[in-house]
Amino acid sequence: xxxxxxxxxxxxxxxxxxxxxxxxxxxxxxxxxxxxxxxxxxxxxxxxxxxxxxxxxxxxxxxxxxxxxxxxxxxxxxxxxxxxxxxxxxxxxxxxxxxxxxxxxxxxxxxxxxxxxxxxxxxxxxxxxxxxxxxxxxxxxxxxxxxxxxxxxxxxxxxxxxxxxxxxxxxxxxxxxxxxxxxxxxxxxxxxxxxxxxxxxxxxxxxxxxxxxxxxxxxxxxxxxxxxxxxxxxxxxxxxxxxxxxxxxxxxxxxxxxxxxxxxxxxxxxxxxxxxxxxxxxxxxxxxxxxxxxxxxxxxxxxxxxxxxxxxxxxxxxxxxxxxxxxxxxxxxxxxxxxxxxxxxxxxxxxxxxxxxxxxxxxxxxxxxxxxxxxxxxxxxxxxxxxxxx
Numbered sequence: 001x002x003x004x005x006x007x008x009x010x011x012x013x014x015x016x017x018x019x020x021x022x023x024x025x026x027x028x029x030x031x032x033x034x035x036x037x038x039x040x041x042x043x044x045x046x047x048x049x050x051x052x053x054x055x056x057x058x059x060x061x062x063x064x065x066x067x068x069x070x071x072x073x074x075x076x077x078x079x080x081x082x083x084x085x086x087x088x089x090x091x092x093x094x095x096x097x098x099x100x101x102x103x104x105x106x107x108x109x110x111x112x113x114x115x116x117x118x119x120x121x122x123x124x125x126x127x128x129x130x131x132x133x134x135x136x137x138x139x140x141x142x143x144x145x146x147x148x149x150x151x152x153x154x155x156x157x158x159x160x161x162x163x164x165x166x167x168x169x170x171x172x173x174x175x176x177x178x179x180x181x182x183x184x185x186x187x188x189x190x191x192x193x194x195x196x197x198x199x200x201x202x203x204x205x206x207x208x209x210x211x212x213x214x215x216x217x218x219x220x221x222x223x224x225x226x227x228x229x230x231x232x233x234x235x236x237x238x239x240x241x242x243x244x245x246x247x248x249x250x251x252x253x254x255x256x257x258x259x260x261x262x263x264x265x266x267x268x269x270x271x272x273x274x275x276x277x278x279x280x281x282x283x284x285x286x287x288x289x290x291x292x293x294x295x296x297x298x299x300x301x302x303x304x305x306x307x308x309x310x311x312x313x314x315x316x317x318x319x320x321x322x323x324x325x326x327x328x329x330x331x332x333x334x335x336x337x338x339x340x341x342x343x344x345x346x347x348x349x350x351x352x353x354x355x356x357x358x359x360x361x362x363x364x365x366x367x368x369x370x371x372x373x374x375x376x377x378x379x380x381x382x383x384x385x386x387x388x389x390x
Contacts, residue, residue: 045192
């Protein structure tokens with residue numbers, strides 16, 4: 001091994017010495033933060049399930065009686081678009097391939113007008129609860145049944161994924177069996193979603209969004225401070241080619257494919273997916289829906305931009321001492337946990353806050369999809385076969 005390579009490996013090993021997974025364990029503060037997050041979520045479900053004065057009807061359960069407020073719905077939409085997978089993988093994408101991924105996030109700018117002026121008015125004009133109702137109006141019942149079946153199958157495939165990533169991270173830093181923590185947290189989510197309906201989903205999303213925002217800001221700030229300041233981050237990222245916004249269509253992520261794919265993704269996820277549509281149509285008027293979508297669009301871009309830039313901070317932090325080249329990290333997927341351990345592992349409460357962030361992202365996606373899944377199954381497969389409904 002050459003002298004420079006030896007120095008590189010030695011520097012990276014020294015920097016990473018205190019942050020091996022086996023050395024990072026939750027303290028009392030970390031467990032407390034995590035427990036409080038779960039307890040507050042469960043308490044919200046109990047409140048709306050037993051103490052709210054709302055009528056006990058299907059419309060109340062699935063749409064909040066069409067009396068929901070624009071700001072909580074906007075925050076809920078943002079929260080449910082971020083899964084634990086996104087929190088962990090988006091920084092890694094930017095670390096590995098550069099900052100061009102940010103244009104996928106900025107594709108939300110043209111997405112919001114498409115939702116406001118083309119898609120969402122259709123739901124309000126036809127007073128639909130289930131977005132797949134429109135397929136029956138426009139085509140036939142068979143088309144609706146086919147699409148709802150694919151939605152249900154997709155949910156059964158995706159719901160376990162939402163919980164696996166945070167459960168794996170929790171297991172690594174605590175030693176708790178991954179299946180045990182998965183069962184506990186999933187049970188809490190099912191509990192508050194079942195009791196409180198869409199109101200519990202929305203208000204737990206608000207709490208979980210606060211946890212996510214605080215966490216991603218803390219990671220970014222601590223990362224910048226640990227790297228030597230924002231100027232150093234930008235300088236190292238530029239030198240390393242991570243801020244090179246080329247238009248070359250042959251590279252992995254270009255401005256063109258990022259914007260195009262982002263536009264299709266966010267339009268489909270927010271405007272054509274029942275988990276989001278169900279909350280949008282729970283607002284009392286189309287005017288409120290427009291406000292909510294605008295706020296949600298900007299909120300999403302803010303938190304996702306921070307998440308993307310975290311990858312750039314991570315690259316700058318290890319500029320000249322790449323943990324993968326030094327053999328300390330086996331593959332890019334493990335870079336984000338490694339980075340978190342490095343900058344936050346020795347700070348009381350910070351590991352607990354970040355794990356709570358990852359779980360919050362997953363819980364918000366899981367609860368929204370469970371609630372919408374209940375609505376689709378009820379309206380498409382149960383209600384047609386019962387004589388008396390409200």
